[in-house]
């Protein structure tokens with residue numbers, strides 16, 4: 001299948017393979033991401049899922065939202081489970097016991113991906129399985145009640161790094177997982193955001209057409225953990241891109257491309273302000289923290305543009 | 319017919335796996351299992367099997383990949399020891415909860431700390447209540463035979479459960495013995511075609527594996543697991559009968575040795591049974607009615623059958639090659655006691671902990687244990703309920 005772009009009209013005709021009636025919070029970003037991912041492709045998909053909000057709310061007792069084969073095993077092993085599924089597929093295909101073309105997508109939250117499942121992900125990518133790993137990154141362990149993960153942004157208020165008189169929230173910057181995955185030398189790595197759905201759909205389609213291990217990191221706003229409005233998941237996922245907090249880029253065979261460049265780079269506070277988890281950053285005593293959060297975004301963005309200019313193909317970006 | 323050769327336990331199990339030719343094998347090195355999977359990798363890389371290997375980055379991922387591969391719908395194997403089994407334990411429970419017929423040879427080894435690579439049963443005992451079938455093997459021949467039977471048992475449509483095949487690290491895994499191998503075709507016919515149930519790869523009939531089940535139904539699922547465990551013994555016996563037809567070798571839920579008319583007996587798992595049987599013979603020569611029972615099906619433990627075999631005895635010594643710290647007795651002894659508890663008239667039971675971390679099990683230890691049973695017969699008194707033997711004071 002070629003990576004032909006998919007229009008909204010075509011997408012609207014497709015069956016939604018992630019059914020409503022699941023128990024994620026109203027306005028949660030994660031099911032939006034899953035729906036977009038599944039709408040993006042025409043391949044037969046088997047999905048694996050790590051323990052977390054998405055898993056725990058989408059398949060309860062006798063009900064499931066998944067209209068495709070789906071398996072949840074544990075918290076830290078979505079990639080390892082996917083590698084098992086993919087290997088069995090390969091084995092049975094070689095023996096002629098299966099003729100269909102099937103692709104495997106592993107879903108994991110940021111906790112299940114950046115932290116506890118990091119080793120399993122790294123191992124599966126190194127082994128070269130034909131699979132797409134998708135991290136839906138909401139920046140904390142949401143399912144267990146908003147604890148900090150290594151994806152939690154600098155300064156954020158969480159239940160394990162609560163804003164106190166001595167410590168003003170998370171003191172460390174986020175782990176740059178997307179680049180770490182690129183360092184595995186796998187053929188395709190990308191960052192996406194549901195606010196830019198065309199970009200997201202295109203990346204998923206491209207990733208699935210490439211043979212081998214692929215990784216996508218997709219922002220998934222969580223109104224409970226971010227303490228934002230339940231109708232602003234898309235607004236925030238756009239602001240994340242427009243402030244360059246969550247740059248949209250891909251690294252294909254080592255070549256970096258920034259796929260969406262904001263016309264005007266908005267100040268980080270535009271993204272932070274609507275979120276209660278950053279409220280304390282606007283207090284005078286936390287001015288320095290807020291400043292360094294902006295600096296980190298600036299440095300990262302500048303470096304990304306340089307990477308694109310040095311090793312990438314800036315012309316091709318749109 | 320098959321052939322007789324000299325081989326180690328690991329070699330014999332690897333040979334069984336070559337003959338079974340599973341669809342997927344996940345492997346990660348750990349002494350003393352390592353050389354089994356090395357041998358199997360030789361088979362894959364030389365085209366002697368069609369198995370796809372997953373050379374994972376940890377045992378946790380080994381079992382996770384096995385769960386994924388098995389749920390996808392094919393025959394799956396992995397093997398481990400000691401720390402590897404402990405690391406994957408979380409997923410070991412999930413494999414059985416999903417009722418996936420994964421087979422896993424466990425080359426028994428001590429667990430850390432202190433770190434020790436030699437044989438004892440602490441690893442498999444730590445996993446004994448994980449809802450798997452456990453078949454234990456005295457020697458390389460039994461390990462080979464159990465491996466072949468394990469696939470048939472695990473995949474049996476009446477039960478569909480994962481199975482471990484336990485063999486003693488180094489003592490069996492690395493010692494050369496005389497073994498009879500069956501013909502390749504005899505083994506592959508015996509094991510048969512894999513029958514997938516609800517495979518993920520059946521894309522037309524999507525299934526969800528691993529739902530959240532809370533207070534409403536969780537308990538029913540666990541009871542169903544309990545129920546299915548109760549059907550295992552029959553399957554094990556049926557498969558043993560079929561296996562006897564192709565091999566001439568008889569298997570049961572446990573092996574008894576000179577037990578029928580015995581007054582006293584040793585209960586022992588795996589390789590220590592051989593030495594024990596020799597000592598029993600020497601006691602018989604002295605006119606002492608000693609016998610032995612060696613459980614083969616350790617999980618589910620055949621309580622009723624074991625009790626039936628033991629209830630006529632006057633005194634029993636259970637030898638445990640693992641301890642259950644904080645409990646008063648070793649794990650095997652607890653099961654033996656539990657099986658006999660319901661009888662009014664029951665033997666006196668004592669417990670010896672032996673052979674931890676590969677410490678040699680010597681004939682003198684069997685003699686010591688049997689002599690103590692004789693003393694109990696004479697005096698009616700138990701000195702110590704549980705004692706470490708073969709240990710420095």
Ligand SMILES: Cc1ncc(C[n+]2csc(CCOP(=O)(O)OP(=O)(O)O)c2C)c(N)n1
Pocket residue numbers: 050051052053054075076108109110111112113138140141142143144149
């Ligand atoms: C081994 C293990 N440790 C801890 C947990 C508890 N746990 C379940 S989900 C979860 C957080 C999931 O966080 P993330 O992956 O970010 O997904 P989210 O809930 O945010 O969508 C934790 C800590 C677990 N299930 N297993």
Ligand code: SF4
Pocket residue numbers: 023024025027028029030053054057138142143221222223224225
């Ligand atoms: S807590 Fe957050 S991530 Fe979890 S379901 Fe609610 S909005 Fe979604």
Ligand SMILES: [Mg+2]
Pocket residue numbers: 109110111137138139140141142
């Ligand atoms: Mg999260």
